[in-house]
Amino acid sequence: MNNLFDFILRYISWFVFIICEIISLVLLFTYNNYQGSIWMSSANAVSGKVYEVNAGVEQYFSLTDINEQLTKRNLYLEQRVQDLTSQIAAKTGDSALMKLENYQLMKKFNLIPAKVVSNSIDKRDNLITIDKGEVDGVRKDMGVACGYGVVGIVFMTGRHYSVVMPILNSNSSISCTINKRGYFGYLHWTGGNSRVAFMDEVPRHAHFNLYDKVVTSGYSSVFPPGIEIGKIIHVYNSSDGLSYRCMVELSTNFAKLRDVSVIDDAQMKERIDILRAAQDSLEKK
């Protein structure tokens, strides 16, 4: 018996080696038809977890891209919906020609995706910095929107960065309209709550309801028509009593603003030039 133990101890490495190799070969050749082998696969608890964590981390790195794509896509779809509804309205209503023109206009918009680099909401004149500048095609007075709605207007441009004047700035004034009712007004912000702004100069004879949507009018060359701004949550009389003042709950959450799109209207420059030419010719007379 001692001899046997001596023998085993002497050649223990050979025994261990051979046993291990046999187990390996058995595993190798029976893997595919061995039903209980899940614990040997990448689906077992440990390797599954490692892969899951890894995928989580990888996904995290691609989130930025996905976000950007989604913002752009969202904005596009929003415009598209607006566009189609107005087309339907054009088919049934009377202002067919004008709407069709708008549709043509839409196609010419080029969206420049950008990231918010710095932002504030607690001042009276807030400004936003984005990471796209002249090099990327951003010009002064272009509109800026995010997936939820309007953000503001490009105020200054640098080579690689731009400053945007958001709705949350006392100097901001954006031409807007009550969706599907066609009354125009100007959106102003007076400080305080970053979720509400005021739509001024709504005519007294206007008919509208609370919670009606407020969208861009498209009458200024900054924003195409139909980009959402917010909804009416309260109505006051203006200080001079000649118009209504509507409190608008903004659809854009400026505190969480991350990805935005600059709306590049190729025709804008042309339009502004024509406008200036017209003004000049008026002044001469």
Place this chain on the structure above:
Amino acid sequence: MNIDFIHRIGLMVFFILVQVLILNHIHLFNVATPLVYVYFILLFPRNQQHWVSVLWAFFFGLILDSFSNTPGETSFALTLTAFLQPYFVGLYLERDNSDNTSPSMAKMGFVKYSTYVLLLTFIFCFTLFTLEAFSFFNWTQWILCILGSWSVTSVIIIAIDSVRK
């Protein structure tokens, strides 16, 4: 449970994570995958009991296998490599080194160490890809895989060891 044991477990986890999360996704020219985890075997010191290193290699291989869904393959090849490793250490490591030294370039010199790495890595790659070829056999693919992975792996191991102190 001594400090060496814990140290080695840590090293093992490190090699597994690096291999599974990074190196396994590399397929240079569709044939060469760096299999740097063999380095774990090459580091076994001379005085380690032979059967212990064989067991280490076996379990190390099993864990790696479970990640890549190839049970038996890596463990077979690694066990064989670990079994042969002491003979190669005996060939190339000078006797006057203390018994618990790991084989390294500093101890053995560039030529001897490189030969040691090249030989053992070749045995490993040859065994591994031959086993893999059981499921799908293609002469050129088989030879290219062995040569590709062998060269990439040895170069990386020699490079790592040359900067190791």
